[in-house]
Amino acid sequence: MSFVHLHVHTQFSLLDGANKVDRLLDHVKTSGMEAIAMTDHGNMFGAVEFFSKATKLGIKPIIGCEAYLAPGKRTDRTQTPRTDDFDGGGNYHLILLAQNQIGYRNLCKLLTAAYKEGLYYKPRIDKEILTELSDGIIALSGCLSGEIARALRADRYDKAKDLAQSYDKIFPGRFYLELQDNRLHGPLNDSLIRLGQELSLPVVATNDCHYLHRDDARAHEVLLCIQTGKTLADETRWRFDTDELYVKTPDEMTAAFGAESEAIRNSVDIARRVDFQFEFGKFHFPRYQAEPEQNLDDLLEQRVREGLASRLAELHTRRGDFDETPYQERLDRELPVIREMGFSGYMLIVADFIGFARTRGIPVGPGRGSVVGSLVSYAMRITELDPIEHKLLFERWLNPGRKSMPDIDTDFCFERRDEVLAYVREKYGDDRVAQIITFGTIKGKQAIRDV
Numbered sequence: 001m002s003f004v005h006l007h008v009h010t011q012f013s014l015l016d017g018a019n020k021v022d023r024l025l026d027h028v029k030t031s032g033m034e035a036i037a038m039t040d041h042g043n044m045f046g047a048v049e050f051f052s053k054a055t056k057l058g059i060k061p062i063i064g065c066e067a068y069l070a071p072g073k074r075t076d077r078t079q080t081p082r083t084d085d086f087d088g089g090g091n092y093h094l095i096l097l098a099q100n101q102i103g104y105r106n107l108c109k110l111l112t113a114a115y116k117e118g119l120y121y122k123p124r125i126d127k128e129i130l131t132e133l134s135d136g137i138i139a140l141s142g143c144l145s146g147e148i149a150r151a152l153r154a155d156r157y158d159k160a161k162d163l164a165q166s167y168d169k170i171f172p173g174r175f176y177l178e179l180q181d182n183r184l185h186g187p188l189n190d191s192l193i194r195l196g197q198e199l200s201l202p203v204v205a206t207n208d209c210h211y212l213h214r215d216d217a218r219a220h221e222v223l224l225c226i227q228t229g230k231t232l233a234d235e236t237r238w239r240f241d242t243d244e245l246y247v248k249t250p251d252e253m254t255a256a257f258g259a260e261s262e263a264i265r266n267s268v269d270i271a272r273r274v275d276f277q278f279e280f281g282k283f284h285f286p287r288y289q290a291e292p293e294q295n296l297d298d299l300l301e302q303r304v305r306e307g308l309a310s311r312l313a314e315l316h317t318r319r320g321d322f323d324e325t326p327y328q329e330r331l332d333r334e335l336p337v338i339r340e341m342g343f344s345g346y347m348l349i350v351a352d353f354i355g356f357a358r359t360r361g362i363p364v365g366p367g368r369g370s371v372v373g374s375l376v377s378y379a380m381r382i383t384e385l386d387p388i389e390h391k392l393l394f395e396r397w398l399n400p401g402r403k404s405m406p407d408i409d410t411d412f413c414f415e416r417r418d419e420v421l422a423y424v425r426e427k428y429g430d431d432r433v434a435q436i437i438t439f440g441t442i443k444g445k446q447a448i449r450d451v
Contacts, residue, residue: 007039016224021053064097066093072126090121095139134170138174139176143180168201207245213246286428299344327388340400366383
């Protein structure tokens with residue numbers, strides 16, 4: 001490795017980053033780079049996608065984020081205008097990289113606190129929680145909106161020096177002063193190098209990459225216009241006064257800083273210090289709360305057979321007499337597959353919280369997607385569609401050749417969905433429940449209309 005980008009924004013820096021993950025990684029590969037970081041604004045939404053795709057291409061992924069650091073406490077809800085603000089909305093920026101598993105978990109905790117406790121325009125952390133959760137994290141001083149950079153821009157060198165020392169205490173041996181050569185940050189480099197020399201702090205070269213190539217700068221301006229509600233015709237709109245924030249090749253970076261410079265070498269050293277892997281392919285289910293002596297496979301079969309008997313009684317009432325053999329044969333085929341794949345507890349848990357919703361009068365949908373092909377789901381009242389009557393296939397939802405986790409799509413009343421979430425959290429634990437997001441994308445017509 002000759003150079004590694006450690007400050008990179010993807011499309012998950014919403015309405016700011018213009019690097020699509022696939023194109024970014026293809027460019028990294030063709031440019032001969034062996035590692036790259038993802039450091040989106042205030043989130044790690046793209047971490048799993050980025051990590052898995054980079055790994056498949058033989059690129060070492062470095063997971064991180066550009067955190068928003070509140071000037072005071074993260075719980076403060078006052079917005080003080082700042083004459084030295086650049087793009088942080090009154091907050092400071094700080095690059096945080098997961099060095100190892102502990103660091104990744106701490107990053108997750110920091111961002112959770114940022115959204116739950118520090119959300120005020122932006123999800124913010126503060127130095128109190130940063131000090132508490134700094135283990136396993138490598139920190140870089142950030143862009144022009146970094147706290148040290150702002151002090152230097154305000155001609156407060158002594159203040160910048162104090163700040164650098166405070167960050168070094170929070171991240172002992174893991175704090176770096178960030179140098180950039182992009183016409184925005186460049187004038188500060190001499191002062192940052194001086195700080196590093198006086199305090200024996202290492203410097204590292206980055207480029208605050210927001211788009212892939214230099215000629216993507218104009219498209220990035222369009223994205224910023226959509227974010228800020230401005231148009232390209234508005235000369236007062238907020239923008240970056242440079243076209244240098246692209247993913248430069250190692251040759252371009254070494255030409256700017258010198259191939260043997262400390263800043264270039266340290267980018268590689270940081271990448272080598274990182275030792276973090278996602279553990280894919282393993283399931284970490286919450287434990288269904290059964291009696292200690294109960295076997296979950298046996299309990300599932302008991303519940304399913306009782307449930308099917310109830311369903312068949314309802315069907316006889318509605319249809320009259322009919323042959324039950326297809327139902328029994330189907331059940332005898334489905335149950336062994338669910339047992340062999342280790343999903344008995346999963347089915348019991350889903351049936352549990354759907355049952356909770358129904359007993360509380362919370363409207364529940366009939367089920368969506370391939371799960372409606374499962375007679376086990378129908379018998380347990382997870383779904384409401386008879387798969388035998390409608391000739392639906394169980395194998396579309398679950399079969400031994402499937403490697404991925406089967407999903408069960410269930411709709412709850414929007415106004416009372418939180419009651420179901422609260423029940424699941426209380427019963428199975430906060431660390432076993434997560435909410436996920438669906439990202440919308442901007443298509444061509446919408447982009448033209450917006451700007």
